[in-house]
Every structure is written in structure tokens, then in C-alpha cells.
Amino acid sequence: MKAYWFAPLVLVGLFQNAGPVVAQATRARVPLSTSKSPARKSAIRKSVARKGPPVDPTVGDNVDGDDLTIRRAAVAALGTMNGSVVVADPANGRILTMVNQNLGLKSGFTPCSTIKLVTSLAALTERVVERDTFIHTSRYVSFNLTTAIAHSDNQYFSILGSRLGFERVMHYAQMLGLGEKAGLDIPGEQAGMVPEGPPKAGGMGLLTAFGEGFLMTPLELTALLSSIANGGTLYYLQYPRTQAEIDDFVPKIKRQLELAPNGISDLREGMRGAVDYGTAKRANYDPAEPILGKTGTCTDFRVSSHMGWFGSYNEVGRHKLVVVVMLTGTRAVNGPVAAGVAGNIYRNLSEQRYFTADASPRKDMPQIITTYPCCRQ
Numbered sequence: 001m002k003a004y005w006f007a008p009l010v011l012v013g014l015f016q017n018a019g020p021v022v023a024q025a026t027r028a029r030v031p032l033s034t035s036k037s038p039a040r041k042s043a044i045r046k047s048v049a050r051k052g053p054p055v056d057p058t059v060g061d062n063v064d065g066d067d068l069t070i071r072r073a074a075v076a077a078l079g080t081m082n083g084s085v086v087v088a089d090p091a092n093g094r095i096l097t098m099v100n101q102n103l104g105l106k107s108g109f110t111p112c113s114t115i116k117l118v119t120s121l122a123a124l125t126e127r128v129v130e131r132d133t134f135i136h137t138s139r140y141v142s143f144n145l146t147t148a149i150a151h152s153d154n155q156y157f158s159i160l161g162s163r164l165g166f167e168r169v170m171h172y173a174q175m176l177g178l179g180e181k182a183g184l185d186i187p188g189e190q191a192g193m194v195p196e197g198p199p200k201a202g203g204m205g206l207l208t209a210f211g212e213g214f215l216m217t218p219l220e221l222t223a224l225l226s227s228i229a230n231g232g233t234l235y236y237l238q239y240p241r242t243q244a245e246i247d248d249f250v251p252k253i254k255r256q257l258e259l260a261p262n263g264i265s266d267l268r269e270g271m272r273g274a275v276d277y278g279t280a281k282r283a284n285y286d287p288a289e290p291i292l293g294k295t296g297t298c299t300d301f302r303v304s305s306h307m308g309w310f311g312s313y314n315e316v317g318r319h320k321l322v323v324v325v326m327l328t329g330t331r332a333v334n335g336p337v338a339a340g341v342a343g344n345i346y347r348n349l350s351e352q353r354y355f356t357a358d359a360s361p362r363k364d365m366p367q368i369i370t371t372y373p374c375c376r377q
Contacts, residue, residue: 052329054080057100065241069354070321070345071097077344083308083327085341086218090226090313090322092251093235098218101188108192108215109326112296113152113279113335114309115173115211117224117267120145122172123160124263131266135159149270150278152295152335154209161208166198169208175257176227177234182219184236184252192216210298218326221311223254225322228264228271229292229313232257268292271312275339280310282336283343289316289350293342295335306331310338314346317355321346 057078063071067087074085074097084104087096098104123129124145134142137155148156161169173179179194195213199206206212219237227234236252260266271292274280279295293312300307308327314320323345325338349355 050330051332052082055082057081057083057103059102061099061101062241063097065239065243065246066098067096069352070349071099073345073348073352074099074323076348077341078325081327081333081341082329083325083338083341084218085326085345086222086322086324087345088222088226088237088322090229090320092249093223093226093237094249094251095183095186095219095222095237095239096321098239103326103328104218105186105188105190106217107190108217108220109303109305109307109328110298110300111211111214111216111221112298112307112309113154113157113210114216114221114294114296114311115208115214116149116152116157117228117271117294117311118173118176118178119157119160119164119169119208120149120267120270121176121259121263122164122169124266125172125258125260126164126168127260128163129160131262131269145266146270146273149267149294150273150276152274152279154205157209158205161204164204164208166204166207169204170194173214175234175255177220177223177254178214178216180220182217182223182237184238186219186237186239189219190217192220211296215302218324221309221326222322222324225311225313225324227257228267229320229322232259232264275312279335280312280339282340283310283312283346285343285347286350289314289346289355291315291343291346293339295339297334297336300328303328305329306333308333308335308338310335310342312339312342314355316350319349319355321349 058075070087074087078085078099084100086098086104131145134144135156136142143153143156173194179192181189181191183189193215198204199212223237233256234254236254240246240249271294275284275291275293280293283291291312291314293310296309298307305328310325313322323342325341327333327338
């Protein structure tokens with residue numbers, strides 16, 4: 001995470017990194033004497049982020065209708081961490097599994113840096129920036145869109161937010177499905193929330209770099225990632241629960257996204273970079289089976305929890321998937337850890353030849369069956 005160039009973001013950074021700073025200061029006061037080694041070891045131990053207590057994230061889940069191959073891979077990858085995993089087919093909006101449904105269906109959490117996907121698409125479509133435009137974030141440092149997404153540079157996206165302004169950011173956030181239910185008649189699903197205005201402390205920078213003021217659900221991020229993966233169609237997510245519902249499944253489109261012609265393709269380069277060399281390197285298990293994604297790390301002060309997000313999709317074979325991982329807990333939770341969980345899911349399925357086992361062609365893309373009105377004007 002880069003250093004912030006204005007005070008409110010500095011405060012956020014200081015809060016998130018308070019543990020290591022305190023530990024370093026403590027170590028600096030310990031004399032280099034063998035008689036003080038126990039105290040020194042104690043100080044070092046304090047700097048290590050402790051994992052939260054183990055949980056069973058499957059408690060209460062209804063697995064009827066799930067693709068059990070995918071579910072087993074997701075459950076094994078999540079282990080005893082407190083989090084939720086949603087896997088969907090981006091070609092039609094069908095949810096293939098949801099682990100920890102109690103958490104996944106709740107009203108949402110701070111999206112952290114995953115909001116940068118919204119900021120990027122807004123900036124590209126409004127011609128605030130082009131993919132290869134470099135922006136100086138300090139005297140000697142600059143990023144273009146690809147490297148800024150890959151490394152999740154906060155200052156870059158704070159600058160984009162200031163150039164865009166609140167109303168334009170909100171227009172694209174709502175177009176992409178934030179603040180409304182992502183699913184169609186999914187029992188228990190709650191919608192996330194969008195802010196009434198930019199944060200009073202930090203302004204557009206906190207909103208467009210960290211998602212401050214938004215509440216996003218794993219289902220909303222799944223629908224958003226699906227629209228990027230399929231080239232611009234926002235489907236209603238559907239969760240068929242019986243074989244009859246699966247056999248009669250009909251995709252339903254919420255809206256076609258009105259974005260710059262090259263907006264999604266320009267965005268994809270940064271998402272691939274995040275996995276290849278950026279914040280999501282833990283998801284990368286095989287260069288021949290590329291994964292594209294965006295991490296998110298922050299603190300959700302509303303629920304006093306550290307957050308780790310990773311929204312992703314793969315470009316392999318005929319079984320393309322969207323995999324969204326959301327983790328909550330202690331300082332040990334972050335976006336790279338969530339990326340590692342997703343990477344283990346993809347790896348597990350690849351080892352079972354899930355992505356190449358069925359070579360039969362997909363059905364044609366469906367016509368628009370339903371249209372949902374969109375967006376603050």
C-alpha cells in the first residue's frame with residue numbers, strides 16, 4: 001500500500017498499520033543485551049498478526065442444487081476461516097455454489113479496493129483517463145491504469161475520484177449493480193448500500209480508493225465480475241435448488257452496461273497484472289490458465305473487522321467461472337489471503353480437469369428477458 005498524500009488517508013493507513021509501527025517502536029527501545037532477549041522476543045511476537053479463531057463456514061448452508069465438485073473445492077480452500085465464497089457462471093448468472101450463505105447474503109461490507117473496478121470503468125468511459133495515461137502520484141512515482149490496478153495504488157484512484165466527482169462515480173456504481181439486490185428471488189438476500197455523499201473526512205479519495213460509504217455484498221461483487229468477464233452484460237444472479245429448476249434454467253439480463261467500447265478490455269490488463277505480478281500473486285498457480293482479479297484490504301469500522309476481498313474470473317477452457325472470496329476477522333485477513341483462497345479453488349478444479357472435461361459448445365447467448373432501470377442521473 002502506497003503512502004497517502006493527504007491527511008485523512010494517512011489516518012486510515014496509520015490505523016491499519018498500527019500494529020507493525022508499535023512493534024517497531026517497541027523493538028527500538030530494547031537494548032541489544034542478551035539479558036533483555038526475552039523482552040525483545042515478546043516485542044517481536046506482538047508484531048505478528050494473529051489469526052482469528054477457527055470457524056465452520058458451512059454451518060446452516062443449503063447445498064441443494066450446488067455443483068458439488070465446485071463446492072468441495074471452495075470448502076477445502078476456505079478451511080476454518082470466517083468468510084464467504086461465491087462461484088458463478090458469468091455466461092448466464094447461475095450461482096454454482098455459495099459457502100457460508102449466512103454471511104454471503106447479509107447487507108454488505110466495505111468493498112475496500114475492489115471499488116477501484118468501478119472507478120476505473122467510470123474514468124475510462126468518461127475519458128478522464130486512458131489506459132496508458134500516466135499520472136504522477138508523487139515527485140518520482142507515476143502509474144498508468146494497468147499498473148495502478150495491478151498494485152492497487154490508492155493515490156492514483158484518489159486522483160481519479162477527484163477528477164470524476166461524486167455524481168459520475170455514483171452513476172457507474174449503480175449501473176454496475178451496487179446498492180441493489182444482485183439476485184433474482186434468492187431467499188434471504190439483502191441489498192448493499194450506496195453513499196449519500198462523499199465521506200466528510202477524506203472526500204472522494206476514500207470513496208474511490210477504499211469504497212468508504214459503500215456496503216457491498218459478495219453477490220453484488222459476483223454480478224459485477226460476471227459482467228466484466230462476459231463483456232458487458234449484467235445478469236440477475238439465480239440460484240436453482242432442484243434438478244427441475246436446473247433443467248429449466250433461463251438466464252435473465254438485468255441490463256447491458258453502457259461503457260466505453262474498450263473499457264472492459266483496458267480494465268482486464270490491470271486485473272491480469274494483479275495476479276501475474278501485483279497484489280493477487282497468491283492466486284497465480286499456472287500461467288497457462290490465466291486468472292484475472294482485484295484484491296481489497298481495509299477495515300470495516302461499522303463491524304470492527306478487517307476485510308479481505310478478491311473478485312476474479314478465469315480464462316480457461318469452456319467452464320469459465322467467477323470466484324469471489326470475502327474474509328472477515330483480524331489483521332491476518334487481507335486481499336492477498338483472499339486471493340490465495342481463490343487460487344486454491346481454481347487449482348483444485350484444474351487438477352480435476354474441470355475446465356477442459358466438457359468440450360461441448362455452449363448454447364447461444366440469451367435474448368434480453370427483463371430490463372431493470374438504472375442509475376442516478
